[in-house]
Amino acid sequence: MTDSEHPGTMMTSSRESEKEFLSKVFDLILKEGVEKQLNGDCKVVNFKHPEELLKTFDFKLQDDPETTERLLELCQDTYDYSVKTGHPQFFNTNFNGQDTFGLAGAMISDSLNTSQYTFDNAPVFTLMEHEVLGKIRDLCGFESGDGILTPGGTLANLFAVNLARYRINPDFRKQGIYGSKPMKIFVSDQSHYSFVKGAVFMGIGTDNLVVIPTDDRGKMIPEKLEEAIILVKEQGHIPLMVAATCGSTVLASYDPLEPIADICERHGDIWLHVDAAWGGGAMMTRKYRHLLKGIHRVKSLTWCLHKMMGVPFQCTSFVVNGNKDLMTKCHAANAEYLFQPDKFYDVSYDTGDKTLQCGRRVDIFKLWLMWKAKGNKGFDAETTHKFDMARSLADLIKNTEGFQLVQEPECTNVCFWYIPECLRGQEQNADYFKRLSKVAPQVKEAMTLEGTMLLTFQPNEVKSHVNFFKVGIGSARVKDENLAFILEEIQRLGKDIKV
């Protein structure tokens, strides 16, 4: 074995061989990660069961290094057996498509490999974050405030809980919440599960999540919220926070912010947070921003830009309305090895202590570069297109035999059932729905094994909806032909299903 064959360690490789390897990787990315994927010149996935994949793919880590040729083969294998989320027929998650400018930004960030806690480590990215968070607060109509990017919507939602808790009693920071009355968090029955996980993690307990019913479109019912708050107050418990949802995970419903904000004000200025992880994108559009009417009245907002806005994963913003010092007071640990007061520059630009994390990835650059590339106008046009495409898909579903909408879409999610021939015209009794619940899993299995398309399915037990399909449109690349293919393919795969 010579060093040039096995240049895997920094100490034996030459700069030239490293550059050559990277150049070959760039070629591979352009071919397999961009062109083939976006053109749909490949399956969405070449699915293998875990046991099969373990036999097909060389996962094992060993004592000896691999050659660079072998490493390139392994990278090729990685593409071959991975899911192509940029493929035109990938709709399996709440993000799809691939943005060229976002991808470029992600890769440039990778090459700089900076941790974004202090200005002196990440000067450019600090000021980009400053600019973007300011823009987001402007979109919300907040006159002042604070904010940070977080690794995903869950943490952003939990930051809001921590701020709300600190605001009602700063002593919790030191003493913990042991002696406190139970603190209640009000969410709708369509809210994201991060509040369940967070209630455990933050010591609050899932019993203290008060789940408010929604109407038939999945929107929190304000009157029910008010009743629940009154009851909690009568019990002597603390109404800590109302977390409204704008774009719920499955039905993509928008809770009505104005009446909810009225209730929060009426009952002692309860912290109103909005989880707009999915639906926040509507703010970028002139046509759909009315869905978040009242957003200027909330105290904090979660918005995952890696979802509807198509920024490469992860890119979540958390912004606070007013309350300028709260994040710092609530989260800061003042670690002397990072946040030295005797630095020579304006340390108010050191953002790391506002958040829970120590090291923090640069998630801002890919978003900022996309925003520069598109401008407000481009983001408006792209996002409007996504909403419009969802409407088109809903119309197509309504006009195609064997398909049935779960409800009219408000956002860019479209939820629907496929009714195979064996079920059409049958009486819709318990047996019917039991059989219908088996359809989506079977069609999903067939599409996964053929690799022609991917979309997800789920039940919605709160609404007594058995398994249905969900298409979430997060890519501006989606065209009418991609929507038509969804229905054609389900028909082809599901026509002969017997349930």
Next chain:
Amino acid sequence: MTDSEHPGTMMTSSRESEKEFLSKVFDLILKEGVEKQLNGDCKVVNFKHPEELLKTFDFKLQDDPETTERLLELCQDTYDYSVKTGHPQFFNTNFNGQDTFGLAGAMISDSLNTSQYTFDNAPVFTLMEHEVLGKIRDLCGFESGDGILTPGGTLANLFAVNLARYRINPDFRKQGIYGSKPMKIFVSDQSHYSFVKGAVFMGIGTDNLVVIPTDDRGKMIPEKLEEAIILVKEQGHIPLMVAATCGSTVLASYDPLEPIADICERHGDIWLHVDAAWGGGAMMTRKYRHLLKGIHRVKSLTWCLHKMMGVPFQCTSFVVNGNKDLMTKCHAANAEYLFQPDKFYDVSYDTGDKTLQCGRRVDIFKLWLMWKAKGNKGFDAETTHKFDMARSLADLIKNTEGFQLVQEPECTNVCFWYIPECLRGQEQNADYFKRLSKVAPQVKEAMTLEGTMLLTFQPNEVKSHVNFFKVGIGSARVKDENLAFILEEIQRLGKDIKV
């Protein structure tokens, strides 16, 4: 304006223009992000104060899109004014250097843009994580267990707290901790601040962090730990967890695991967690793994592979010793839209519900590809080199006039003072130390403004150490000449300092 000049939106751009843009970005990355940076053919940073940078750099987001030519200029500007963490003279954080295989892996992950919660979304990455976490548990000598990658060491440490809390009382999950006796977390006075932030976030309170003194090398004193546990038990409080540190953030001290494990066993099987975020790398080496002697006896471990192992940021592993179902039981929310039981494959490979996050970045591929490229042998050689280089630097410091070690390094951090001529031979009284504390900030300012080198400084108040320099060696590219330059440059910049 024509579309080809402003191809920023997916709806107006052609695949060809996007490919052309990406190709130009690849050229830029290879030149500015790799070659120039690694060769040191540039300043470590071209520092500007925030106000200056705001004038120099075009951060503003506007209505209209920029041309692709302008976007490439902005990318060039981003390189020009960013810190080059791959530069041979960058030692400002606990990671440095740039690994070619890690960078390749990061970029390939970017192009696939997958969220790693379920097997069907990330089949290859799921099995890679399975393999790597198994290897890490093997290194620790755990016979069975569980694990996950997390976005940084803070969350990994807090996962351990959550598991420890759930283990003593699963009812906390539902009821919260309101009625509980205070839960105490024992950490050394050199431990990472994540426990402070976590105590607030998890409702435990910073008053319930019991800080155990360390010896003169920064290691937790087992006798003091045992006294503290006995006191807590006498007070009727709950000794929840001992968090040992292996490679503390500043002095990089290793707590003695064997006697600490004995104490945890003796006092009712207290959850022993190890924060080896920085020092875990020693496990990869034959020469230094003795530093973590007793690691097989801990219940959980945090290890940031993006630090000493040089994986691109972020890549943190959290592993649990035995207790196979605990992570799932403690963290799971069983969201029906993601973790459908009626999928057609073995859903035990869906890892997402073990963790707090919903969407989860693919952090595994870059690590896995590096491990393939280097093999265990390569990682051993590289990591040993880093430890050896730290020893060389310490020797150099001892043998150079005007420099003084804070203490002999055990790990790859070297902490030292520079004593400028105006202080040499002076009586070491309060005034001396007050003046000495001003040296590092002044030299740091000078090196930042010249951009020749970056290393950090901090005081260590617990040890009554005034501001000293810290070099953390996280790159296997570091050579003797880079170490020599550190001292030469501090001498040049600090020679005439008057404090």
